[in-house]
Amino acid sequence: EAGVAQSPRYKIIEKRQSVAFWCNPISGHATLYWYQQILGQGPKLLIQFQNNGVVDDSQLPKDRFSAERLKGVDSTLKIQPAKLEDSAVYLCASSPTSGPPYEQYFGPGTRLTVT
Amino acid sequence: SQQGEEDPQALSIQEGENATMNCSYKTSINNLQWYRQNSGRGLVHLILIRSNEREKHSGRLRVTLDTSKKSSSLLITASRAADTASYFCATDNDYKLSFGAGTTVTVRA
Numbered sequence: 001e002a003g004v005a006q007s008p009r010y011k012i013i014e015k016r017q018s019v020a021f022w023c024n025p026i027s028g029h030a031t032l033y034w035y036q037q038i039l040g041q042g043p044k045l046l047i048q049f050q051n052n053g054v055v056d057d058s059q060l061p062k063d064r065f066s067a068e069r070l071k072g073v074d075s076t077l078k079i080q081p082a083k084l085e086d087s088a089v090y091l092c093a094s095s096p097t098s099g100p101p102y103e104q105y106f107g108p109g110t111r112l113t114v115t
Numbered sequence: 116s117q118q119g120e121e122d123p124q125a126l127s128i129q130e131g132e133n134a135t136m137n138c139s140y141k142t143s144i145n146n147l148q149w150y151r152q153n154s155g156r157g158l159v160h161l162i163l164i165r166s167n168e169r170e171k172h173s174g175r176l177r178v179t180l181d182t183s184k185k186s187s188s189l190l191i192t193a194s195r196a197a198d199t200a201s202y203f204c205a206t207d208n209d210y211k212l213s214f215g216a217g218t219t220v221t222v223r224a
Contacts, residue, residue, distance in 0.1 A: 042203050042216050056211055106158040
């Protein structure tokens, strides 16, 4: 089966610019996650969707980050305006269900550099 | 916030040797998972152990869980160059995963 797809793979922007990332989860997976992984750290959950509804966005900086999952399939994560500290890899993951026990399937990530 | 903490931060071993890394966490969990990340394949799920299990095996991997000590260990036996990667424990608490900072393992030929 095809894995989680993400684009772009790399992005370089200047601070105060905006950027958007796209994710297409594994077909049939109801739950989609966005993580931020700063260099040298583990992934940190930003937002979790169940179908097209938000389950958890408690760690999403809502003043600059937004995400949507239209039609319960693919998703976009947007940053506007970007700050230097947003430089990180943004990972998208999906799982068949949100209930445990479950494993998450990760995409290759988008490496964002903010200059 | 990151609940799990891996130890050591980095590990260098010879091919064929075993590698052991530990994970400690703070609050009760539903299950604990280990993931591997390398530049070639991204983050990949390795193994999941439920809170009522004490040990689990998968190929060359052995995971233990001690909920009384809030700790887990991952053992990789007979390591190979392809095992060079960062390994993360992730605790499932309140139906979401919290990842530690990881252990970087380097396997020398």
